Amino acid sequence: MAIKRIKNIVSKLLSDNYYILKKLTFDYQLTNGNWVTQDREVYDRGDGAGILLYNTQKKTIILTKQFRMPTHLNDNKDGFLVEICAGMLDKDNPEDCIIRETEEEVGYRIKDVKKVFEAYSSPGVLTEKMHFFIGEYTDDMKVNEGGGLESEHEDIEVLEMPFKSVITMLNNGEIQDTRTIVLLQYAQIHKLLD
Ligand SMILES: Nc1nc2c(ncn2[C@@H]2O[C@H](COP(=O)(O)OP(=O)(O)O[C@H]3O[C@H](CO)[C@@H](O)[C@H](O)[C@@H]3O)[C@@H](O)[C@H]2O)c(=O)[nH]1
Ligand SMILES: [Mg+2]
Numbered sequence: 001m002a003i004k005r006i007k008n009i010v011s012k013l014l015s016d017n018y019y020i021l022k023k024l025t026f027d028y029q030l031t032n033g034n035w036v037t038q039d040r041e042v043y044d045r046g047d048g049a050g051i052l053l054y055n056t057q058k059k060t061i062i063l064t065k066q067f068r069m070p071t072h073l074n075d076n077k078d079g080f081l082v083e084i085c086a087g088m089l090d091k092d093n094p095e096d097c098i099i100r101e102t103e104e105e106v107g108y109r110i111k112d113v114k115k116v117f118e119a120y121s122s123p124g125v126l127t128e129k130m131h132f133f134i135g136e137y138t139d140d141m142k143v144n145e146g147g148g149l150e151s152e153h154e155d156i157e158v159l160e161m162p163f164k165s166v167i168t169m170l171n172n173g174e175i176q177d178t179r180t181i182v183l184l185q186y187a188q189i190h191k192l193l194d
Contacts, residue, residue, distance in 0.1 A: 005028060005029040006026050006027065006028050006029070007026070007027050008026060008027045009024060009025075009026040010024070010025045010026070011023075011024055012024075012025070014041070019043065019044060019045040019046075020043070020044040020045075021041065021042070021043050021044075022041070022042050022044070023039060023040070023041050023042075024039070024040050024041075024042055025037065025038070025039050026038060026040075040124075041125065042125065042126075042127060043125055043126050043127070044126075044127045044128075045088065045126070045127075045128060046088050046089055046090070046127075046128065047088070047089045047094070047128055047129045047130070047131065048086060048087065048088050048089060048097075048121070048128055048129075048130045048131070049086065049087060049089060049094040049095075049097045049098040049101065049130065049131040049132075049133065050083075050084045050085065050086030050087075050098070050130060050131075050132055050133070050179045050180075050183070051084060051085050051086070051098045051101075051102060051113060051132075051133040051134065051135050051183075052084055052133070052134045052135070052183035052184070052186065052187055053084075053085060053102065053106065053108065053110070053134075053135055053136075053137045054134065054135075054136060054137070054163070054187065054192055054193055055136065055137055055138060055139075056136060056192070056193065057138070059162060059163050059164070059193050060160050060161060060162055060163060061160075061161060061163050061166055061187070061193070062085065062106050062108070062137065062158065062159065062160050062161075063082050063083060063084060063085075063159045063161065063166065063180065064082070064083050064084070064085055064105055064106065064156045064157065064158060064159065065080055065081070065082050065083075065156070065157040065159055066080065066081065066083070066148075066154070066155065066156045066157065067079045067080055067081075067155065068080070068081045071176070076176065081176060081177055082159065082169070082174070082175055082176075082177065082180065083177040083179065083180050084177070084179055084180045084183055085098075085101055085102055085105045085106050086098075086101065086130075086179060087100070087101035087104075087105070089131075094115070094118075094131035094133075095113060095115070095133075097131075098113055098131070098133050098135075099111075099113065102135070102137075103143060103144070103146075104146070104148055104149055104154075105146050105147070105148050105154070105156050105158075106146040106156075106158045107142055107143060107144040107145050107146030107147075107158065108137045108141045108142055108143065108146075109141050109143045110135050110136075110137055110141055112135060112136070113133040113134070113135040114133060114134050114135065115131060115132070115133055116132050116133065116134055116183075116186055117132050118130065118131045118132065119132065119182075121178075121179075130179060132179070132182065132183060132186075134183065134186065134187070134192065145158070146158045163187070163193040166184060167184065167188065170184050
C-alpha cells in the first residue's frame, strides 16, 4: 500500500461567486521524509470536453474563434483565440456534453464520437479534467449556424478550414490553445486526414 504523504487537509472557501475557489492548507511529506505545511489555491469549475471535428472527404476541420478574457490579460492583444469546439460538462456525461456543444457552438448534429484521451488541464491550479474526442462531420449534418448560446452571450465564430492550412497555422505559432494543439497533433500522428 502506498504511504500517505499528505495529512491534516484544511479547506477554506475564498470565492463561490460563479465557480469555486478554495485555499487548501495541508501537511506534505517531502521526498527526504521531512514534513512541511503547504498552501495551494485550487479553482473548481468542473470538468470539460473538447472535440476535433474533421471531414475526410473535404480534408477540412472545424474550429472556433472566441474572445477569452484571461488570454487578453496575458499577451494576447485582441483576446481572440482559435480553439477546438469545447464546453463544460454541466452534469452531462462527457460524450453527451460534446455532442450538445458541437450543435450549439458550430451547428453540426453528430452521432459518433471517439474518446481519445482524458487529461488534467492545468494540474497546479485547476481541478478540471478534460475529455478529448474526435468526430467526423459531413455537410448533411449541419443543422444551424452555430455561434453558441445567446442566453449566455456566447459569440463564437465557426471556422471550417483545410487541415493543411491549420497545420501551417500551428507551425507558425498561431494556435495558442493547448487542447487544440494536442488534438491537431493527434490528427497528424494518426493520419486522420492524409
Ligand atoms: N457570468 C459568468 N459566466 C461565465 C463565467 N465563466 C463562464 N461563463 C459562462 O459559461 C459559458 C461556458 O461555456 P462552455 O462552452 O461550456 O465552456 P467554455 O468556456 O468553452 O470552456 C471550455 O474551454 C475551457 C478552456 O478555456 C475549459 O476550461 C472548459 O472545460 C471547456 O472545455 C461561457 O460562454 C459563459 O457564458 C463567469 O465567470 N461568469
Ligand atoms: Mg465552449
